[in-house]
Amino acid sequence: MEDEVRLMKGNEAVAHAAIRYGVDGYFGYPITPQSEILETLEELMPWETTGMVVLQAESEIAAINMVYGGAATGKACMTSSSSPGISLKQEGISYIAAGKLPALIINCMRGGPGLGTIQPSQADYFQATKGGGHGDYHLIVLAPASVQEMADFVGLGFDLAFKYRTPVMMLADGIVGQMMEKVVLPPQRPRRTDEEIALQCPWAVTGRPASRKPNIMTTLELDPVAMERNNIRLQETYRLIEANETRCEEHCTEDCEYLIVAFGSVARICQKAMEEAREEGIKVGILRPITLWPFPSEEIKRLSKKVKAILVVELNAGQMIEDVRLSLEDRVPVHHYGRMGGIVMDPSDVLGALKNIIEE
Amino acid sequence: MKEEIIIAGFGGQGVLSMGKILAYAGLMDGLEVTWMPAYGPEQRGGTANVTVIMSDAPISSPVLNTYDTAVILNQQSLDKFESKVKPGGTLIYDPYSIHHAPTRTDIKVVPVDAMEATFELPSSKAYNMVLLGALLKVRNLVPVEAVMKGLKKTLPERHHHLLPVNKEAIMKGMSLPKTEA
Amino acid sequence: MTPEEIKQAANIVECKPRLLNDNTMHYCPGCSHGVVHKLVAEVIEEMGAEHIAIAIAPVGCAVMAYNYIDIDWIEAAHGRAPAIATAAKRLNPSRLVFTYQGDGDLAAIGTAETIHAANRGENIAIIFINNGIYGMTGGQMAPTTLEGQVTSTTPYGRRVELNGYPLRITDILAGLDGTCYVTRQSVHTAPAVRKAKKAIRKAFENSMTGLGTSVVEIVSTCSSGWKLSPAKANVWMVEHMFEKYPIGDLKDTTVSKA
Numbered sequence: 159m160e161d162e163v164r165l166m167k168g169n170e171a172v173a174h175a176a177i178r179y180g181v182d183g184y185f186g187y188p189i190t191p192q193s194e195i196l197e198t199l200e201e202l203m204p205w206e207t208t209g210m211v212v213l214q215a216e217s218e219i220a221a222i223n224m225v226y227g228g229a230a231t232g233k234a235c236m237t238s239s240s241s242p243g244i245s246l247k248q249e250g251i252s253y254i255a256a257g258k259l260p261a262l263i264i265n266c267m268r269g270g271p272g273l274g275t276i277q278p279s280q281a282d283y284f285q286a287t288k289g290g291g292h293g294d295y296h297l298i299v300l301a302p303a304s305v306q307e308m309a310d311f312v313g314l315g316f317d318l319a320f321k322y323r324t325p326v327m328m329l330a331d332g333i334v335g336q337m338m339e340k341v342v343l344p345p346q347r348p349r350r351t352d353e354e355i356a357l358q359c360p361w362a363v364t365g366r367p368a369s370r371k372p373n374i375m376t377t378l379e380l381d382p383v384a385m386e387r388n389n390i391r392l393q394e395t396y397r398l399i400e401a402n403e404t405r406c407e408e409h410c411t412e413d414c415e416y417l418i419v420a421f422g423s424v425a426r427i428c429q430k431a432m433e434e435a436r437e438e439g440i441k442v443g444i445l446r447p448i449t450l451w452p453f454p455s456e457e458i459k460r461l462s463k464k465v466k467a468i469l470v471v472e473l474n475a476g477q478m479i480e481d482v483r484l485s486l487e488d489r490v491p492v493h494h495y496g497r498m499g500g501i502v503m504d505p506s507d508v509l510g511a512l513k514n515i516i517e518e
Numbered sequence: 519m520k521e522e523i524i525i526a527g528f529g530g531q532g533v534l535s536m537g538k539i540l541a542y543a544g545l546m547d548g549l550e551v552t553w554m555p556a557y558g559p560e561q562r563g564g565t566a567n568v569t570v571i572m573s574d575a576p577i578s579s580p581v582l583n584t585y586d587t588a589v590i591l592n593q594q595s596l597d598k599f600e601s602k603v604k605p606g607g608t609l610i611y612d613p614y615s616i617h618h619a620p621t622r623t624d625i626k627v628v629p630v631d632a633m634e635a636t637f638e639l640p641s642s643k644a645y646n647m648v649l650l651g652a653l654l655k656v657r658n659l660v661p662v663e664a665v666m667k668g669l670k671k672t673l674p675e676r677h678h679h680l681l682p683v684n685k686e687a688i689m690k691g692m693s694l695p696k697t698e699a
Numbered sequence: 700m701t702p703e704e705i706k707q708a709a710n711i712v713e714c715k716p717r718l719l720n721d722n723t724m725h726y727c728p729g730c731s732h733g734v735v736h737k738l739v740a741e742v743i744e745e746m747g748a749e750h751i752a753i754a755i756a757p758v759g760c761a762v763m764a765y766n767y768i769d770i771d772w773i774e775a776a777h778g779r780a781p782a783i784a785t786a787a788k789r790l791n792p793s794r795l796v797f798t799y800q801g802d803g804d805l806a807a808i809g810t811a812e813t814i815h816a817a818n819r820g821e822n823i824a825i826i827f828i829n830n831g832i833y834g835m836t837g838g839q840m841a842p843t844t845l846e847g848q849v850t851s852t853t854p855y856g857r858r859v860e861l862n863g864y865p866l867r868i869t870d871i872l873a874g875l876d877g878t879c880y881v882t883r884q885s886v887h888t889a890p891a892v893r894k895a896k897k898a899i900r901k902a903f904e905n906s907m908t909g910l911g912t913s914v915v916e917i918v919s920t921c922s923s924g925w926k927l928s929p930a931k932a933n934v935w936m937v938e939h940m941f942e943k944y945p946i947g948d949l950k951d952t953t954v955s956k957a
Contacts, residue, residue, distance in 0.1 A: 165538075165545050165553070165671070183790050191557055211789045216815035220782040223775070223812070227783030230773045231753065233790045253776050276557070337580050338538065338553035340545055363771040363787070365751040365794050374765045376756075376774035423580070430579035504583035 162342055168308035168334040171341045172238065172264060173198035175312035176210070180349040181262075182233035183211040185224035189243045190276040191332040192266035196238070208349050218243040222250030222263070229259040230375040232355040232362030234316050238264035240332075241282050242273060244290075251325060252291030256377035258392070260319035262312065263297070264328045266335040269473075269500030277500025278332030280422060283477035286329045287451040294389055296396050297327040298403065299450040301421040305339045313344055318403060320358065322395055329450060331473065333423035333502065399452055406454035407446045408461075410436070414443030416512060417461050419482050420471040421447050424503075428471050431508035442512060450478070455485035462490045467515050471508055472496045491515075519549070519574045521659055522582050524599055525649075526567035527591025527615075532646030535672070536589075537568035540650060542668030543660040544572040552580040565594050572659060589653055593617055610653055610695075628656050630694045636687070644687035651691020662688060716740040718749060718769050725763065727834075729929020731919030732761055734886040735828065738896045739799070740768045742903055752795045753787050755780040759801035760834040778809025781816035784823040788906070795906050797824035802843040803833045806868040813868070820877030820911035824902035827869065827914060829944060830921040838924035842866040845943055850924070865943055869916045873949035879911035881950040885918045885941075887933045901953070910953050918944045 166174070172195050176184060186196040196214060204210035211228075215221035221237045228235035239247060244265045254261050265286060269279035286299045298318050302308045308330060315326040355362060363373045379385040409429060411417065420428045425446035435442045445461060447454050462468065468490055470479040476494040483492050495511035497503045523540070527533045534555050544551040554569045569585075571577050584604045590596045590611040596618075603609050605624045613619065614633035630652040636645045654662065662685075669684055718740040726732045743752050752770045756762060758777035765772035775783050780798035788796040805813050805827050816823065832850055833839040839852040843865050847856040857865075873881040880902060884895040895917060902913035918940050922932040 163545070165542050165551065183786060185786065211786075213785070213789065215782065216811055219779070220785075220812050220815065223779035223782035224786035226776075226779075226786075227755070227773060228786035228790045230783070231787050231791055233786075235786065235790075249776055250779070332557070333554065333580065336555060336557045338541060339551060339577070339580070363753055363773050364791065365749070365753055366769070366771045367750050372765070372769050372771050374772045374774070376765060376772070378762060378774055426577075427579040427581050430582075433578065502581055504581055505579050506583045 163340055164343060165338050165340055166305065167194055167336055167338050168302070168305045168330060169194035169266065169336070170198045171305050171309040171343070172312055173202065174343050175309040176236060177202060177204040177208055178344050178346045179313045179316060180208060180234065180347040181210055181236055181312075181316070182349055183213070183224070183228040183235040185213050185215050185221040185228070185235065185237050187215050187218045187221050187239065187243060189240045191268060191278075191335050192238050192240045192264065194335070195264070210349065218246035219250065222247035222254075225261050225263070226250050226254050226257070226259065229254060229261045230257065230363045232359035232364065234260070234320070234350070236262035236264070238266065240266045240268045241270050241279070244282060244285070248285075248291035251297070252293050252295065253377050254325045255291075255295035255297065255392070256293060256388075257375050258323040259325065259375070260316065260323055261325045262315040262319060262328065263325060264330060267329065267331040269498065275500035276332065278423065278473060278502055279498070279500055280331055280424065280473035281475075281477070281498065282329065283450065283472065283474060286327050287453070287481070295392060296451050297325050298322070298399060298452075299327045299329050301329050301448060301450050302334055303422050303425050303446060304334065305337065305341045308334055309341050309343060322399055324395060324399070329422070331422055403449060404452045404454050404456070405448035406457050407448055408457070409444040409446070411443035411445065411461055413441055414461070414464070415441040415466050416443070416516070417465045417468045418442060418444045418471055418508070418512070419447070419458065419468060419478070420444065421450060421478065424471055424473055427503060427505055428508050430505040431512065434505060434509055435512060440512065440516065447478075453481045453485070455481070458482055458485040462486050465490060467491045467493060469512055469515055470494050471503070471511070473502065474498060519572070521572045521587060521657065522585045523570045523572070523587045523589065524567055524582075524585045524602070525570065525589040526565065526595030526599055529564055529566040531566070531591050532643070533566045533591065534568050536646035536650050537570045538672055539665060539668050540653070540659070541570050541572070542671050543665040546667040546671070547660045547664040549574055549660075550577050552577050554580040565592070567595065587653070587657055589649060591615060591649070596620060608656060610649070610656060612649065628652070628695050630691070632691060632694065635690050635694055639683075639687055639690065641683060644683060647684045647687035648691035648694070651688035652694050654688070655692040655695050716744045718744050720767060720769050722766050724767055726760065727923040729920060729922040729932055730760070730834075731830065731886050731917060732828065734892060735826065735895070735917055735919075736764065736767050738886070738892070738899050739826065742896060742900045743770060743795075746795075746900070746903060748795050748903070751793060752797075753791065755784045755787070755796070755798040757798070757800040757804040758835075759804045761799050761801060761828065762835065764799055778804050778807070779812055780804065781809065781812040781821070781823070781825065785816050785819070785821045788821055788823050792822075795903055796822070797826060797903065797906060799826045800828070801834070802827070802829045802831065802841040806842040806866050810868070814871065814875070817872045817912040817914065818875045818877045820879075822906050822909045822911065824899075824906045824913045824915065826899065826902070827916040828919045829916050830919040830924070831865070831940060832921045832924035834921045834924050838921075842868070843944070845939055867944065869914060869944075869949060872912075872914050877911050878914060878950060879952045880905055880913040882914070882948045883916040883918060883944060883946050885936070885946055887920070887936060891946075905953060916944070918946065
């Protein structure tokens with residue numbers, strides 16, 4: 159067991175977890191701060207052990223379309239990138255969502271817009287949670303706050319992706335991707351056999367046996383009535399996901415008078431601020447959404463009834479705060495504190511912002 | 519026990535790997551650890567720093583604004599981090615690359631002639647291990663055996679023959695601090 | 700004789716392949732797609748490969764190819780078919796994987812995917828319909844449109860100083876180490892159709908033997924886009940297209956490699 163506890167970067171943990179989950183294919187393109195995922199996979203040579211395919215594509219566009227092609231054959235496929243590269247992938251992500259294909263996409267966010275910076279950011283919240291590409295669709299969005307969660311969310315992500323036939327995004331950032339901490343890796347699972355895939359994914363494009371009609375993976379539907387029906391089916395899936403898969407974590411909310419809402423690594427920065435605030439007698443608690451879509455609106459609404467104010471802390475100009483406000487129907491004042499462009503706030507900044515609100 | 523450490527210097531001085539070995543040693547000793555680098559172009563010649571936190575309880579923020587201990591390898595890093603050492607904390611620095619010595623009096627300031635000492639060692643690459651030894655002497659964070667275990671974990675097997683050289687450098691470093699912890 | 704009387708089993712000398720279904724094709728009269736579809740269906744049928752065939756459809760006139768050939772299909776985003784085929788083949792090495800793409804899809808928006816899939820020597824076959832025009836969107840200029848050729852976006856003819864030169868992408872693909880078989884065919888006469896079928900069969904077999912990427916360009920007509928009758932379009936193709944895109948094998952390393 160001692161061997162299983164390792165010290166590694168979040169990005170490296172993703173690579174190890176992918177192999178151990180039994181992922182069939184990883185397709186990627188280098189971009190800081192997530193290149194360690196592809197590098198670690200190439201170093202570990204999983205094609206020699208589990209038979210996993212690892213390929214450095216010619217572009218992010220090619221990589222996401224490889225995921226689309228692999229997923230259409232029923233295989234568990236994933237890609238990873240960072241903000242500018244995720245923008246390039248949006249076309250493919252829309253197709254994957256429209257095709258109702260399971261896939262895992264990791265965004266290790268850096269500061270934008272444009273080429274931006276390689277430093278951590280959370281400025282792709284809107285892009286990740288509201289769809290990102292064209293058309294009415296959602297991704298299940300998981301926000302890891304630790305190296306352990308980066309490893310765990312590979313498995314969780316694929317489980318959800320196959321359960322609901324939907325692409326899942328792990329919305330990480332340069333902090334959790336680049337930092338090292340201890341991680342317990344999941345046990346090695348075998349990859350699914352072709353027979354298991356045929357049972358699990360009867361829709362998969364695998365070559366047509368005489369016993370069935372052709373399987374056709376297409377997102378084109380020129381008849382608007384049929385296309386609306388496709389959309390309605392997608393929306394039904396999203397309602398089901400909202401009902402079943404909302405996840406969040408609370409710290410010290412039992413007696414809190416102020417609530418901080420923060421996700422990913424920023425939630426941990428806020429946790430330290432909370433510890434310091436509580437030493438000064440300020441009763442503050444934290445709600446950390448683990449799924450950013452579906453968003454834990456009910457939990458925030460419940461907590462809002464007992465707090466004087468809510469502080470939303472993000473590495474952006476104020477994106478998740480919109481979902482917090484939508485959850486509350488204006489019952490409680492909601493404030494924002496954020497840094498942008500790759501600047502990361504420290505715990506004292508958060509404490510300062512909290513005190514400003516209390517003084518108001 | 520909780521120790522929040524910043525190690526800062528030039529890229530190429532082994533700042534990140536020193537932090538990594540320290541973090542691994544903490545892990546070997548049963549502690550919770552985080553290792554958070556200032557990543558990017560800094561790695562290729564500019565300034566480099568890494569925050570290492572070691573604790574017997576789960577660690578919240580991997581990003582800090584103040585530190586219990588700073589290990590400083592150049593002037594830019596001293597200028598940046600001297601003010602961020604908590605009162606009563608420790609600042610270890612190598613005078614070799616420092617033109618203006620630290621001025622604070624509310625912290626323990628420990629000059630360590632690590633570069634000079636490294637010149638006497640077979641490999642200049644052991645510089646960061648000399649500093650690590652000095653840090654261990656001053657702060658007594660983890661036993662040397664845990665560091666050696668950490669080194670063994672972080673070094674690829676083909677470099678395991680270098681373990682004794684590294685140990686020699688750590689022991690050398692431990693002999694350097696003039697102020698006792 | 701009534702049509703029913705003619706359709707006696709005894710009278711049948713040629714029939715449509717079983718895999719080509721009865722759906723009414725959306726292709727214009729005289730379009731080469733219908734012929735090439737039939738060849739693809741015939742070859743898969745003759746190879747007994749429908750249970751292992753994975754086809755990738757493009758964006759362009761052949762976007763709904765899956766409506767006509769009863770095998771498993773993946774419909775790609777515009778230009779991305781070679782990337783999709785790459786993953787489909789690498790994750791399912793026992794499958795016969797091919798793309799079916801037009802000139803805009805393969806040689807404009809999908810140039811990167813095409814060249815890199817071929818350069819990696821993906822064990823896929825690429826069927827490339829080159830009719831020098833965008834048919835589906837209404838006859839705009841393609842990368843393979845000839846100099847001086849009139850299209851809806853080059854109403855006074857393609858000018859090289861503005862639009863560059865017709866792209867002989869197949870020649871580029873033949874120059875890559877990853878391709879094993881690159882050929883240019885057409886389907887305007889019965890002998891040409893027979894040769895094109897042989898080329899497609901060879902390309903499909905290469906996908907199974909793992910010798911690298913095969914490319915079968917079919918220089919084709921677009922009578923609607925060219926605004927010519929089907930018969931005149933065939934003549935125009937022979938007189939103009941073949942000069943820029945001469946018919947024949949550009950590369951075949953399969954003999955020496957096998």
